[in-house]
Amino acid sequence: MDKELFNKLASKMGITSVKVLSQAEEYMRLSQVKCTSLGGATATSKAIICLELAATSMKFPLDKEFAIKLSGLNKKVYQSSLKSMECMLGLQCSVGIRELAVQYGCMDAVKVASQILERYEASLPAAQQQDLDLSKPLFTTAALFTACKCMKIRADRKLAASSGAKKGIFDRLCSQLQKFGQEICSAAPSVKAPLKTQKKRQKTLTETLQEREEDDGLPTSPKQQREQQQLRDDDAEEEAKQNYEEWKRKILENALRAKADDS
Incomplete structure (x- = not known):
């Protein structure tokens, strides 16, 4: 990037300090050697990042949100590129995992x-x-x-x-x-083994309960419930029919007995 364009970007960002501009130019020069593997960043965005790094190192006030907007990158990509350039240029010696x-x-x-x-x-x-x-x-x-x-x-x-x-x-x-x-x-995997064993044991217990339900004759599905209800209805109907026949027989017996007594 030529110096005139670099100075224009600095002017837009409000950087007026000669020291900051000189430091940013040095970062830009080093980035052309050390930051060749930095993907996603354009020449313009690299220049803006160098200007921000120089301003930050010298505690020069800077509108970082405007810098991101000026770079043409979204915030996530810009921040990632900035951190990468910091490391590549040796500006951040301690980066936690x-x-x-x-x-x-x-x-x-x-x-x-x-x-x-x-x-x-x-x-x-x-x-x-x-x-x-x-x-x-x-x-x-x-x-x-x-x-x-x-x-x-x-x-x-x-x-x-x-x-x-x-x-x-x-x-x-x-x-x-x-x-x-x-x-x-x-x-x-050996650390996670107890958890897997516990899950398997729980599954076996669930299956056991289901088997007990089936052994006790308890329906375990809507279809089985309908079939069971139908059987109960049929039994109730048969019982009612038998009760009616028994009642009818007793009425006839009483009637015949009464008729015999009258004669």
């Missing part, structure tokens, strides 16, 4: 990613553990990316790029972390 997961929509992998980093740290010599900062984007991003891969969660393609590291370095670290992720994920 949870924050990354929220940004890239893979919250289910947070717990496994944290466990991967813990096991990775424990596997290192004590001297190396002291010199290593696992909160850096390279490690948090690689752990989350590896967790998603092991859990078969589809991760945003920009997640790997947000580490700010070269692809070769990132891939090598992911290969080291993968064995820990596979160990954690392979152990996960």
